[in-house]
Structure formats: structure tokens, C-alpha cells
Amino acid sequence: MSVVYIHIGRGKTGSTSFQSFCALQSDFLEAYGYSFPLAAGAESLSGHDTFAKAQIDEFPAYMKHPKNVPEAMLEFTTLLQSSESSRIIVSSEQLELANPRKVRAYFERVLPHARFKILYVVRRQDEVAESEYNQLVKLGRFVGRFPEFVASTFEGDYYRVAKAWSMVFGPGSVQCLPYYPGQDSTRLLLDACGFPDTQLPETKQVRKNQSLKMEQLIAIRSLHLLGRDTGDKMIAELRSVQFETGTPALFFDAAEARAFRNLYAKSNQRLISEFMPAHQVEIGGRKYSDETRDATRKLIAELNVL
16 A cells, blocks of 8 residues: 655745755666656656646646646646655645645545645744745745735635644544755755655755845846836846845834744644644744844845835
């Protein structure tokens, strides 16, 4: 009987590194009895995004519809059914937005006797909101100000997501993992998949998803707003530059970050009590201290035209 490990996100928790590793080291995984189907987006190191988007009922405004869905799904299904591995890994941050019932129905058709483990990596909502805004501005999929993004687009109720998947896949099926900045997310997720505690091969990360510095973010957002013909080339150049120095793109000072987290305090406690280990008291660590936040916001005061 196959076990399907479904990694549903969240974005900005090291998922790009995990997906790149699995795609580039698929033969290594196969040697230990694990399959990571190289289809439906995974072949381009993007995770199984096409599969995930095919299970979404209503697309958010910022999301692009995938191309060639029937062909991609056919290839994905063929790889699943032909795999000799007893453990299968499916990964996409977009699955957080998917209808769990559709996902369950798909696998019941394709792998009718499989068992499931849902993996959900969660991170402090204040840092996720800042990172997701950074990502969407970088891609030109949101050009409003940060408060507009928080009010109209950001979703931070992790418990709601975990509970929805648990109700479909059954008690004990969902495992939430805390995100700590700088951690080895690939090892974290492989451990959750029951992968042996063995040395992992070094993999040069081809696909990177680094956040922009504030100076880059301001310039890119301004170019998107202008909408000029030369904007695309300039934006691509700005994205490609990896600044060793620069101002972190923080939008909350310490008090604002604390107040934002408090909006989700009850939801987070329910998440911890139902879907995380008994010893867990927080949903993850923090990348920026209160002192760093306050000092950075002072620096940004002269730059912040967002």
C-alpha cells in the first residue's frame, strides 16, 4: 500500500529549496523507495503547481492560470500509477488554496488504496505577510500598498486550513511543522516523510526565491505602476541582483508585528493543540528581533513610498 505525503505549504517556509532538492535528486529518493513525480510543474523545479491549481475552486486575483492542464495531469497520473515506490511525495504551496475534497477524490481514482499524510509548515503571520507581499510585488501580481495587501489578500488562519484537510483525510492525517528561519527545510520535511537519517547529497540550488531589499521593492513596484514598455527588462535586472547590503523590507515595527500576531493568537493555539507536538508552544521562530524591527523601520522612514 502506497503512502502519499502531500506537502501543502505554506509559501515562504523553504518550500522552494525542498522542491528543488526533490526534483534534482529524484534518483536518490528512488533508491530509498520514495517517488517525486517529475510532472505537473515539478520538472521545472516549481513543485507540483499545475496539479495543485487544478484542484482550486476559485483563483485569487494574483494567481495565473496554468497552461496545458490536461496534458500535465495525464503525465502526472501516469507517473503515479507506474511508480514502483511505496512512498510518494507531492509538494506545492498552492495546495493550501486547493479544495481538499478534490485532492482526495483524485487520489482515490488514481491510487485507490493509498494512505495519506498532509504536511503543513507554518510561520509567524507577521513575517509571512511581509514575505508574501515582497514576493507578489516582485512578480508584479500585487502593486498596492502593504496595508491594502493585508486587508484584501493575506490569509493567516492556519488552523482553518489544517482543520479542513483533517476533516477530509481523517484524524491524525495532518502534521503541522514549525518554521525557524535558517533551518534546513529539506531535512525537516524529509524527516516528516519518514526518510532515513542519512547524509543528503549536496545540491546546487538552481531555483532561488529570495526576498528583495526595500530599495529593490520600491523600484520594482514603481516600474509596475508606470507600466512602461521598458519596464519588464528593468524589473528583470532588479530582481536578478542579489544585494549583500540593503534595507530589509519590513513593514511592521515591533509593536505592530505583535499586534498583528495577536489577531491569530487563538487560532494558533488551536493549531498547536490539535496538529503539533505536545511540547510545542509557538508556531515557529522569528527572523527579526524587536530591536531590529524598530531600527529598520526608522531607516525605512526616508525610503518608504510604498
